[in-house]
Amino acid sequence: MPTGTARTRQTIDRIGRRPLAATLGLAATGLLLAACGSTSGGTGSTAAGAGSTPSTAASTTATPSVPPGAVLGTLSTPLGTVLVDSHGHTVYVYAADSPGHSNCTGTCLTYWAPITVPAAAPAAVPGVTGVLGEIMRSDGTHQLTVNGWPVYDYSGDTSPGMTSGQGQNLNGGLWWVVSPAGVQIKSGSATSSAPASPKPSASKSSSSGGWA
Numbered sequence: 001m002p003t004g005t006a007r008t009r010q011t012i013d014r015i016g017r018r019p020l021a022a023t024l025g026l027a028a029t030g031l032l033l034a035a036c037g038s039t040s041g042g043t044g045s046t047a048a049g050a051g052s053t054p055s056t057a058a059s060t061t062a063t064p065s066v067p068p069g070a071v072l073g074t075l076s077t078p079l080g081t082v083l084v085d086s087h088g089h090t091v092y093v094y095a096a097d098s099p100g101h102s103n104c105t106g107t108c109l110t111y112w113a114p115i116t117v118p119a120a121a122p123a124a125v126p127g128v129t130g131v132l133g134e135i136m137r138s139d140g141t142h143q144l145t146v147n148g149w150p151v152y153d154y155s156g157d158t159s160p161g162m163t164s165g166q167g168q169n170l171n172g173g174l175w176w177v178v179s180p181a182g183v184q185i186k187s188g189s190a191t192s193s194a195p196a197s198p199k200p201s202a203s204k205s206s207s208s209g210g211w212a
Contacts, residue, residue: 064088064160070125071117071144072132074180077163079188082177083128083146085115088160091151093184096173099148100135108171112152114143121145130182147182 064075064084072091075084083091094112096103104112114137121134121144130146137143143150154165154175165175166188176184 072125072128074127079163079177079185085153089153089157090163091178092154092165092175093149093151093178094173094175097150102150111155115151116141117144128180146178
């Protein structure tokens with residue numbers, strides 16, 4: 001059996017270890033709480049980040065308004081509302097022309113396609129207030145006119161809504177887009193640069209589309 005002195009030392013050792021154990025226990029608890037708090041805060045931060053993700057902007061590209069079977073339609077552009085053909089491509093007039101007469105011949109026709117009709121022009125097209133008519137070209141085709149001016153497509157406009165021919169001085173004269181009232185729009189600039197070497201154009205006809 002331990003002597004009285006040994007028992008006294010064991011008692012002192014146990015008493016001395018109790019505060020140390022308590023201190024270690026409290027420290028461990030504090031570390032655990034700190035770790036939990038850090039994890040919780042991280043989760044909250046992630047959620048906030050996810051909630052602040054910007055939404056994708058909706059497209060605002062204008063769509064040509066062409067009535068079914070119509071030879072002409074309209075399109076809203078930075079130049080204003082302009083005439084488009086049955087395919088949605090911008091319509092132009094040639095300043096070197098005159099009402100009832102086309103001066104776009106030869107090389108000019110390589111890049112500027114007359115908008116042709118099978119016979120007589122329609123009396124009216126929804127949304128178009130300009131007077132529609134036609135002229136007969138030297139090759140026997142009937143070219144559509146608006147307020148007497150022959151109208152064309154430009155080969156540099158490769159998709160609906162382009163106005164790359166606006167204000168261009170090409171093939172001996174200036175080219176302008178046209179309003180639904182048949183008025184030449186001479187202000188503003190092209191929405192797309194005209195190509196240096198535009199592709200040759202083919203004459204476009206509305207014969208397959210019928211009339212509005």
